[in-house]
Amino acid sequence: MASLPDHFDRPVRIAVIGGTGLGKIDGYTPIASLDVTTPWGKPSSPILILEHGGVPIGFLARHGLYHQLAPHEVAARANIAALRSLGVRTVIAFSAVGSLQEEIKPMDFVVPDQIIDRTKGIRPFTFFEGGVVGHVGFADPFDAGLAATVQQCAAAMRGDGVVLHSGGTVVCIEGPQFSTRAESNMYRSWGGSVINMSALPEAKLAREAELAYQMICMATDYDCWHTTEDVDVAMVLKYMEANSKNAKHLVGAVLDQLAAQENSDKVLAKHWEGSAQGAVKFMTKPAGRDPEAMKRIEYLFPGFWEN
Numbered sequence: 001m002a003s004l005p006d007h008f009d010r011p012v013r014i015a016v017i018g019g020t021g022l023g024k025i026d027g028y029t030p031i032a033s034l035d036v037t038t039p040w041g042k043p044s045s046p047i048l049i050l051e052h053g054g055v056p057i058g059f060l061a062r063h064g065l066y067h068q069l070a071p072h073e074v075a076a077r078a079n080i081a082a083l084r085s086l087g088v089r090t091v092i093a094f095s096a097v098g099s100l101q102e103e104i105k106p107m108d109f110v111v112p113d114q115i116i117d118r119t120k121g122i123r124p125f126t127f128f129e130g131g132v133v134g135h136v137g138f139a140d141p142f143d144a145g146l147a148a149t150v151q152q153c154a155a156a157m158r159g160d161g162v163v164l165h166s167g168g169t170v171v172c173i174e175g176p177q178f179s180t181r182a183e184s185n186m187y188r189s190w191g192g193s194v195i196n197m198s199a200l201p202e203a204k205l206a207r208e209a210e211l212a213y214q215m216i217c218m219a220t221d222y223d224c225w226h227t228t229e230d231v232d233v234a235m236v237l238k239y240m241e242a243n244s245k246n247a248k249h250l251v252g253a254v255l256d257q258l259a260a261q262e263n264s265d266k267v268l269a270k271h272w273e274g275s276a277q278g279a280v281k282f283m284t285k286p287a288g289r290d291p292e293a294m295k296r297i298e299y300l301f302p303g304f305w306e307n
């Protein structure tokens with residue numbers, strides 16, 4: 001990407017976080033590659049600006065350009081903060097997942113609406129700390145409006161063999177090891193639909209940053225609870241590769257829909273606007289606020305402390 005400009009002057013409203021096996025999106029032309037630094041460090045990769053029909057789309061590789069970052073090393077705070085700093089308000093996050101239910105077959109897509117947190121607290125998971133406290137609501141971790149768009153796009157692709165399950169619970173484990181059989185069966189008994197290592201803290205940070213965030217999952221295996229072979233990396237990559245055309249088409253179709261509504265309240269996430277700010281402003285009294293922590297919040301929300 002050395003030949004691409006390293007600056008872009010217009011706000012970018014929509015972004016994709018690509019996961020395992022989703023390193024690019026078809027039909028969009030790269031027009032810039034941005035090297036952003038945030039108060040939480042650098043994102044996992046440069047942010048590629050893609051363009052289709054005049055609408056810019058940000059693309060970030062969750063595990064780095066070469067998949068060199070383990071799930072617990074992903075720079076989730078820098079990723080979300082960097083996207084927000086470019087003007088992003090809508091994030092579509094892609095993830096390769098194991099299936100915890102018979103009916104979710106490898107290569108099926110799932111648009112989850114819930115998460116169970118099985119990370120171990122070793123990943124930095126909040127913007128609001130170090131002298132500024134905030135508690136955002138997280139009852140519904142994903143964005144229902146974006147989920148509806150994904151569902152519509154998938155329905156239109158049924159003829160191409162795209163199967164999409166609407167709703168479901170993603171169990172996010174710490175990794176990088178896969179689960180034990182006992183864990184896998186326990187997650188099933190909890191009602192888990194799919195399992196990955198990436199939904200958190202990404203979704204929590206997106207909520208704190210007042211972004212509309214929806215994950216699209218693609219099943220690559222049955223983890224280790226099923227009678228079929230236990231998951232391994234080769235299996236995940238094989239199914240990602242086998243279905244990459246559909247995955248890219250689905251993400252592309254969703255982006256087309258969102259790009260057509262670039263300036264709508266939905267894409268601008270007006271429904272999340274002010275939620276984090278309310279959660280922060282009422283907690284830490286002015287005398288207890290740390291100036292550096294305040295500056296970091298200001299990076300996310302310019303003008304935050306002015307009124």
Ligand SMILES: CSC[C@H]1O[C@H](OP(=O)(O)O)[C@H](O)[C@@H]1O
Nearest residue numbers: 019020071095096196197198236
């Ligand atoms: C290669 S299997 C485990 C790996 O795959 C998923 O990555 P992503 O969510 O970024 O697509 C899973 O969460 C793990 O990080």
Ligand SMILES: Nc1ncnc2[nH]cnc12
Nearest residue numbers: 096097098195196197223
């Ligand atoms: N079985 C599994 N467990 C955790 N993350 C995954 N990503 C893909 N398959 C997975």
